Amino acid sequence: MVATTAHLLAIPLALAALVLRQPSTRASAQQPPLPRPAAVALRGCRDKCGNITVPYPFGIGDGCYRNDGTPGFSLECNETWSPPLLTVAYPYGIQRLARFNLEAGEARAYVSTTRTCYNSTGGQINSTGSSNYMQLMNSHHRFSNAKNSLVSLGCPVLGYFVDGNGYYVSGCMSPGQGDPIFNADFTACRYVFLVETDWLTTTYSDRAYSNRSGDFAVPLVLDWAVRNVGNCTAGRRNATDFACRSTLSECANSSNGPGYRCSCKGGYEGNPYLDGGCIDIDECQRRDQYPCFGVCTNTPGSYTCQCPPGTSGDASRQNGCRPKDKFTLALRVVTGVSAGVFLLGFTCFWLYLGFQKRKLIRAKQKFFEQNGGVLLQQQMRSYDRAGAGAAGFKIFSKEELQKATNGFAADRVLGRGGHGIVYKGVLEDRRVVAIKKSKMMEEAETREFAREMLILSQINHRNVVKLLGCCLEVEVPMLVYEFVSNGTLYHYIHDKDSNADISLNTRLRIAAESAEALAYMHSSASPPILHGDVKTANILLDDKLTAKVSDFGTSKLAPNDEAEIATLVQGTWGYLDPEYLMTCLLTDKSDVYSFGVVLLELLTRKKALYFEGLEEDRSLVSCFITAVKAGRMEELLDIQVRNEISACDILQEIVDLVMQCVSISGEERPPMKEVAERLVRLRRYQKHPWTQDDGNPEETQGLLLVSEQRNGHLQSGHQQHAFNIEDGTRYFTL
Known part of the structure; x- marks a missing residue:
């Protein structure tokens, strides 16, 4: 191919098309590439861009590439990218080069796909077709006819390409919804691109790409050759400009467009485009490529393989050399000794297996006893x-x-x-x-x-x-x-793929159930159990969204005296009790603090540590306390919660409960049993508000009694300070 342009065009039935200008020449499949030679660049020139080898006639910088008037050999290495970005030095749309093959005359490039997106009514939203253009006219590069494939992606879509005169050559399509045969679904965005066939068959996944809507790049194979003259014969007429510089090189006409390629002669390897670039291969050091099971002797451009003295046959085959004499006494002795050695080795092997088995049994028993x-x-x-x-x-x-x-x-x-x-x-x-x-x-x-x-x-x-x-x-x-089937509470409230609303009643139920589980461990277990790592990732949900507290990886049995409670601080940042961090004393109130953070996550659908705002606002607890202090608590709540809050007194009760749970002082935090009871009452009040005409004012009074008592205590002049654990600054004062 000499040039390509890529467009997605709206045609009847909202189909899309790719247009590639290409001559009608055909190319035969290239031979598999040989191993890359060691010496590839001109003396004093770079031979690497990142981890990509750059062989001459390509080069980076003036005087480092073949400059015969035809563009394509001059490259640029942009090291501001990571990894460095290698491109052709002229603006022909080759976005990134990734690999060269001197022997096959190939290069691998990455180009962006052509895309057009439509809304639900079929109207075009955006398109990248006009911006993705690769012009190879008059350059050393051609698109490989043998190693690339045309892909149309999306539904409905039609991809096709034309020759240099604009006549249709080939294409592919997929029908859309309503087709009586296929009845396929629409996709919002449709793509068409030329891509390396091997990549398409080994890397491409329909499931991964079928619903894409953004831009992405794909690899394709370029055939390159020296093209300032038409063939080898024309090239040899000008010895000064002839590209095959090594005396041990050969010239072959390009099979994809005019021009020629150079290669080292058989038995030699290296860079045929450099003076002295082709060197002799030592075939005797490469037994996998040049098998020899006899006496191997390297020769210029070749090698000899002969059977050892006293034997004859084909030394290139294993066991191809046999003694000239028949089965001799010496050979019988060797055979007997070999059989004895084999039996001895076999016996040792079985003894070794038995030893290893007994060793494994002893190790298991050791661990079993060591672990109690x-x-x-x-x-x-x-x-x-x-x-x-x-x-x-x-x-x-x-x-x-x-x-x-x-x-x-x-x-x-x-x-x-x-x-x-x-x-x-x-x-x-x-x-x-x-x-x-x-x-x-x-x-x-x-x-x-x-x-x-x-x-x-x-x-x-x-x-x-x-x-x-x-x-x-x-x-x-x-x-x-x-096994709990429905994953963690963390994924339920934070998963980007889950856009479903979560009712306030469901949030309060999950919180109440989790609080009841912790209260049970604190108050009803014998001895009491401290969880030590309460967080949304450690609360599982079953198929009915029933909460189940899990992961006792940091759990501790409540000690009999304070001397036993000091422990290495363990847990998760954002949930850790500040008092626990300062004293290394894990208590039941440490679980209460962590549960307060979980309750905040449920109400706000924000993570315990998040990076949406300023650095000082990355702690959910600090954001919550700042919002309460400024009277902007409702702004922090999830919109679904704000819409469902039935009364201001419920919001105030929730705020008071969270404030008490995340108090800097463990003594100010309520016990887990009280937290669970208050959440149960809050849920009941939210579902059946007692502020209606037939309500029950006594129960309303009982529900809010704890909150009023707590508010009265705070308003009596008692001060409380909290500290931002992340940066060590004070962030709230009452």
Whole structure:
């Protein structure tokens, strides 16, 4: 091809067309490229742009490329890009060059696709057809007829190309909705582009590209040649300008347009466009390309391969050389010794396998005991004898969990976090479970693991993910939980693909259920359990959107005295209790603070740490307190919540509850049980406001009593300070 222009044109039935000007010549498929030679550029010139090798006759900078009056060999390397951007130095629309092949005379380029988008009524919105233009006229480059394909993408769309005189050559199309045969759906944007066939068959995915609406670039193959003269014969007439400079080079006429290409002769490699550029290949060092199973001798441009002395046959084949004599005594001895060596090696191999198996068994037993497996088994038997039972808790083997997760396959991964990876598994009894494979565990945690596992297994609350068992015969124990099907609360409220509105009643219900689960762990579990990492990513939703608190990766049993409570700070930024950060003392009020952040996320649909505003406003808690102080709390709420708030007193009660939960002082925060009760009352009041004529003023009074008491306490002159943990500045004062 000598030149192309790309357009998407509106034609009847809203079809689109690509027009490519191309001569009617045909090209045969090129041979596979040979390995890239080592020396490629003129002395003193750059041979790299980033990780792209630039071979002469191409070059970067004056005097570094072949300048025969025909453009295309002069290149530019823009190192302000990362990685550096390599382009042709003239404005012919070659946006990026990625690879050269001297032997095949090919280059790989990237160009933007041609696009036109339409609205629902068929009107054109925008188009990039007129801006994507690649002009190869009178240059060294041609589009490869053998290695490129024409693609029309979208529905309905028609892509076609024409020759240099504008006559139709070929094209492809897909019909639109309403077609009686295909009945396909419309797509908003339609594309047409020329693309490398290999890329199309190995990289392109219909699903990934069918609904695209933005611009993107695709690779295509360019055939290049020396084209200032028509063929080799014309080139040799001017020895000074003849491009094949190496004395060991050959010239071949271009198969795609006028011109010629150079290559090293057989047995030589390098750059034929450079003086002395073709060097001898040592075939004896490349047995994979030039097999020789005898005596190999390198010669200029070739090599010899002969059978060793005393043998004859074909040395280029394995076992092709055989002794000239028949089966001799020496050969029998060698055969016998070889068989003995083989049997000895086979025996050693089986002994080694047995040793490794015993070593693996010992390692499993070591980990099992180290992780408290013996103690856990004893405690489970004690519970069974006492009639308490272990609530279906089971100690799994490593093989059981490997089988359940198909060898911990990547397609079974449910999520990754700071503490490990969670896999989806199917047990032998067909139960679907979630298996957490932790990254590490401290020695102190290992000593307490067995006791904590048995206590956590007995948590029986509908809003807490059930712990079903564990695996102890690995270095870091694996936990097995019940499977919750609807993902995390974090994705439910922040997923960009989810545009569905979430009613205030649903938000309050999820918050109340989560609060009840935490209250149960704080108040009803024996001993009490502190979660330590409450966040929306650790609250799961089932198929009915019922909340289930999960991930006890940082959970702690409440200590018997304060001396035991100091711990290394763990958790997630944005949710961490400031008091916990300063004192390293994890308390039940630390969970209350984190839950306050979760409640804010539910009401605002903003992340705990987000980057939409100024740097000092990146903490959701700091934004909330600033908004309350300025009387602009409603602006921070999600629009769906603002539309559903039925009364100002409900908004004030919610604000008061959140303010108390995120108080800088743990003593000022309400217990989790009180938070859950107030959320239940708030939800009931939102669904059935008692401010109507037949309302119940006593219940209304009861609902708001806690808020009024709290407000009265704050208005009595008591001051409270909070600090921005991220930058260490004070951000709120009452």
